[in-house]
Amino acid sequence: MASVQLHHVWKRYPHSSQAVVKDVHLEIADKEFVVFVGPSGCGKSTTLRMIAGLEDISEGDISIGGEVVNDLPPKSRDIAMVFQNYALYPNLSVFENMAFGLRLRKVGKADIDTAVKRASRTLDIEPFLNRKPRQLSGGQRQRVALGRAIVRSPKVFLMDEPLSNLDAKLRVHMRAEIIRLHRDLETTFVYVTHDQTEAMTMGTRIVVMKDGVVQQVDTPERVYNRPANLFVAGFIGAPPMNFVDGRIADEDGTLYFHTKRLKLPIPDRVARELRESAAGAGTGAGLRHVTLGLRPEHLGLAGVSPSAARFGGTVDVAELMGADRYLYVNTGEQLLTVRTDARIRAYPGEKVEVAADMECALFFRPDTGERIGDR
Numbered sequence: 001m002a003s004v005q006l007h008h009v010w011k012r013y014p015h016s017s018q019a020v021v022k023d024v025h026l027e028i029a030d031k032e033f034v035v036f037v038g039p040s041g042c043g044k045s046t047t048l049r050m051i052a053g054l055e056d057i058s059e060g061d062i063s064i065g066g067e068v069v070n071d072l073p074p075k076s077r078d079i080a081m082v083f084q085n086y087a088l089y090p091n092l093s094v095f096e097n098m099a100f101g102l103r104l105r106k107v108g109k110a111d112i113d114t115a116v117k118r119a120s121r122t123l124d125i126e127p128f129l130n131r132k133p134r135q136l137s138g139g140q141r142q143r144v145a146l147g148r149a150i151v152r153s154p155k156v157f158l159m160d161e162p163l164s165n166l167d168a169k170l171r172v173h174m175r176a177e178i179i180r181l182h183r184d185l186e187t188t189f190v191y192v193t194h195d196q197t198e199a200m201t202m203g204t205r206i207v208v209m210k211d212g213v214v215q216q217v218d219t220p221e222r223v224y225n226r227p228a229n230l231f232v233a234g235f236i237g238a239p240p241m242n243f244v245d246g247r248i249a250d251e252d253g254t255l256y257f258h259t260k261r262l263k264l265p266i267p268d269r270v271a272r273e274l275r276e277s278a279a280g281a282g283t284g285a286g287l288r289h290v291t292l293g294l295r296p297e298h299l300g301l302a303g304v305s306p307s308a309a310r311f312g313g314t315v316d317v318a319e320l321m322g323a324d325r326y327l328y329v330n331t332g333e334q335l336l337t338v339r340t341d342a343r344i345r346a347y348p349g350e351k352v353e354v355a356a357d358m359e360c361a362l363f364f365r366p367d368t369g370e371r372i373g374d375r
Contacts, residue, residue, distance in 0.1 A: 002065030002078075002155035002188060004028040004051060009060035011046050011212075019058070021046050022212040033182050033189040035203030037196055038235070043212035044192045045160055051190060052081050052158050065155055077156075080149035084161040086141045088133040088148075094120075095129040098148045115151040122184065123147050123177070139170045146181065157182075159191045163198065175201055196236050200224065208232050230369035233293050233362065239326060242299070242336045244292045245366060248274065257292050257361075261332050264292075264309040267359050273373040274363060290372065293362040296326065296339035301346065302353035309356040315346045329354055 005028070011021035021043040028034045036044035049055040051062055053074035061068050069077050080101075088097050098116045107115075120126040123143040133141055142162060149157055159178075163171045179202055182189050193199055199206045200220045208215045208223065208231075216228040227233035233241045246259040248266070255271040257264045266274065278288060302310050313329035313336070320342060327338040327346055331354075338354060346352055363372045 003030045003032075003063075004156060004188060004190065005061075005063040006047070006051070007061040007063070009047070009050060009062060010058045011043070011050060011055065012058040018212075020212050021050070024060075024214055026207065026214065026217060028188060028190060030188055031186050033179075033191065033202060033204045034207060035191045035193060035199040035205075036207045036209060037193055037199035038209035038215075040194055042209040044194075044207075044209050047209075048158055048160055048190060048192045051156075052079055053077050054081075078154050079156045079158055080152050080154035081158040081160065082142075082145050082149050082162045084164050086133070086145045086165075088141060088144060090133050093130050093132060094125065094136070094144050094147075097133070097144055098151055101148065101152050112151075115153075116147070119147040119150040122150065122181070138166050139174060142166065142174060143177075146178070150181075150185070154187070156188045156190060157185075159189065161193055162191075164193075164195075171198075178202065197238065200236070206236075208235065210235075226371070227293075227362070228371060230291065230293075230364050233364070233371070237295060239296050239337045239339070241362075242294045242296065243364075244294075244334065244336070246290065246292060248288045248290055248363075257290070257358075259333055262311050264311070264356055264358055264361075266361070270358065270361060270373075277372045289366055291364040291366045293364060294336075294356055294360065296337040298357040298360040299336060299338040300340055300355050300357075301327075301338070301344060302355045309358045310353055311356070312351065312353055315348050315350045315352055317348060318346055327352070 006024050006026045009021060009024045010019050012019045024047060036047060038044050046055055050057050053072060057070055061070055063069065064077055095116055098119060099112045102112045102115060120129055123146060125140060125143045125147060128136060128140060163174050166174060175198060191202060203220060205217060206220055206223050207217050210231050216223055216232050223232060223236055227236060244259060246257050249256050249258055255266040255274060257266060311331060313331045315327050316330045316335060317328040319326040323342055325340050325342045325344060327340060328335050329338055329352060365372060
């Protein structure tokens, strides 16, 4: 098994003034499961393909197992890649698809047979070894693609949106299968997805990218609860975080977040952090323009939530989402998403009082987008 290091890696295409991957510096530990996530075109798949050797590096170094692999072809990097479209040979059986790479490496027939059957048992596809890919479902084809990677016993597994062609129910099942596979194989996994739910549930660490730049590298919990900036805060989480532009005022020692219609007291612990941050920036403790971030689950209807920070609004839309109900509340300035229990009923046009759990509030600099404080 092996670690993977990207040392100030750039990717530029000829005749283009913009780099598609910009100065990525990252260390992936042996046996880690790291997920690259971001919107389409952010550079995550290009980064994965550079690790695989399918794309040339414009600048920087990539190491696998401590060896710089910039000039090594894919077959010499001891990696296995699983693609979005499975990339199976339609005229070969499942067994032959899984054995193909081993045959190219001149592995003996008995060893191939043992490796394929062991992998097929791991992935529960042993009954399908004599079938052709067209006779399989999407989930079964993806298992075959995984099996073809497993039999090679690579140092690193690279996966490029492998579940995006599956339906929602099957994606959930295959997510669990891949997590189990990582645990059983004890191998380094590098996974690319645009689906933040996949990233949150699968990765030991998440790499969030935007416009070719790494925005944050951290555990799923910290990315969710301590996003580095406005982009990460808005991209991770469903429904997305609510953002409100306003200012902070100190009134007789108590900090408040103000807009034209809102006045929300800031708890002492959060206020202390804001003051320390302001003092560190040399801005003093006076008025300050900020963007408030509150996740929908940190808003509730007054009477249900014990929070003292309250404001009024009108329900614009109510969506029943199984165990939850999402209320889109118009404050007179903007729509805020409130996540409530499905048993709590509120209807479009109804006036409600919303309670905000300001202990969970995050504040961002509107000019740079960076989160304020170290929590």
